[in-house]
Amino acid sequence: MEREVLLDVKDLQVNFGQHKKKFEAVKKVNFKIYKGETFGLVGESGSGKTTIGRAIMRIVPSSGGEIIYKGEKINGKISGELDKKVIKEIQMIFQDPQASLNERAKVDYIISEGLMNINKGISAAERKKKVDQALLDVGLLPEFATRFPHEFSGGQRQRIGIARALIMNPEFIIADEPISALDVSVRAQVLNLLADMQKKRQITYLFIAHDLSVMRFITDRIAVIRKGEIVEMAETEELITHPVHPYTRALLSAIPMPDPKHEKEKKLLVYDPDMHDYSVNPPSWQEVRPEHYVLANEKEFKEYKKLYY
Numbered sequence: 001m002e003r004e005v006l007l008d009v010k011d012l013q014v015n016f017g018q019h020k021k022k023f024e025a026v027k028k029v030n031f032k033i034y035k036g037e038t039f040g041l042v043g044e045s046g047s048g049k050t051t052i053g054r055a056i057m058r059i060v061p062s063s064g065g066e067i068i069y070k071g072e073k074i075n076g077k078i079s080g081e082l083d084k085k086v087i088k089e090i091q092m093i094f095q096d097p098q099a100s101l102n103e104r105a106k107v108d109y110i111i112s113e114g115l116m117n118i119n120k121g122i123s124a125a126e127r128k129k130k131v132d133q134a135l136l137d138v139g140l141l142p143e144f145a146t147r148f149p150h151e152f153s154g155g156q157r158q159r160i161g162i163a164r165a166l167i168m169n170p171e172f173i174i175a176d177e178p179i180s181a182l183d184v185s186v187r188a189q190v191l192n193l194l195a196d197m198q199k200k201r202q203i204t205y206l207f208i209a210h211d212l213s214v215m216r217f218i219t220d221r222i223a224v225i226r227k228g229e230i231v232e233m234a235e236t237e238e239l240i241t242h243p244v245h246p247y248t249r250a251l252l253s254a255i256p257m258p259d260p261k262h263e264k265e266k267k268l269l270v271y272d273p274d275m276h277d278y279s280v281n282p283p284s285w286q287e288v289r290p291e292h293y294v295l296a297n298e299k300e301f302k303e304y305k306k307l308y309y
């Protein structure tokens, strides 16, 4: 069965600064996200994950390439009608619930601000009904609507952030490290909430994280990004059981394994970017195993292919 492509990111580039100070935060990145799936983007701090999310949200302008949502280009100049549709259908949940909520606004305003922007004529009663429902949907009480963000715990604040996205009835959510700032004890709750929402509403996710441990349980496919470049991409189990790029292998060696005996014998791999000799043999995107892609030059590609055979 052909899967429906919801988002197609083609040669996306994002630069900050100009001329000599130009910094390429995202370098010709390519990936597709299928409808209904959870696509993971993983990489160390500063690799460009949030920037990609913000480019899709059109919070930062792209410097090159195309972002195609449901067959329509949404970066660059777009029609007012498409703009409105994208504002409604694509939502983002932010990395830091401490910083992402307006401290001076009440929960009720925070949750319904986006809704009021796209539906200026909405009645107070209708708005209240929607806010109450959104609060209930994320496991909070409607009474919370009249309180301020500082009255809530980290986990509750993140739920408020999720309610703000959910009230728009989105089709696609970019979840930017939604649990990394939370206490370990509430992380699973927030993850379960996101998973439930997906089941009930067929939401598609771009899930961003900097380590692979959480990713394993929630994503269908993963792209590994390093310094603005995707270096490997495959279905989640395939990637975790058959990693080929040394950077992915290093990331994986850093996640705890369930067997403590194994854990003690395990060696942490250190990734050395200088190991690649790209001055003469530049890398390109290669299919190393079925549906499993890696950034490699010819010599590396031969070595990677031999790893599991």
Ligand SMILES: Nc1ncnc2c1ncn2[C@@H]1O[C@H](COP(=O)(O)OP(=O)(O)OP(=O)(O)O)[C@@H](O)[C@H]1O
Residues within 6 Å of the ligand: 016, 017, 025, 043, 044, 045, 046, 047, 048, 049, 050, 051, 052, 095, 210
């Ligand atoms: N508005 C900006 N102006 C200049 N540089 C920026 C801007 N936003 C991000 N950058 C730089 O772009 C690079 C990628 O940043 P980004 O926030 O996308 O990384 P990240 O992968 O999300 O990292 P983290 O895991 O720490 O959230 C970093 O070097 C960052 O300093």
Ligand SMILES: [Mg+2]
Residues within 6 Å of the ligand: 049, 050, 051, 095, 176
């Ligand atoms: Mg980030």
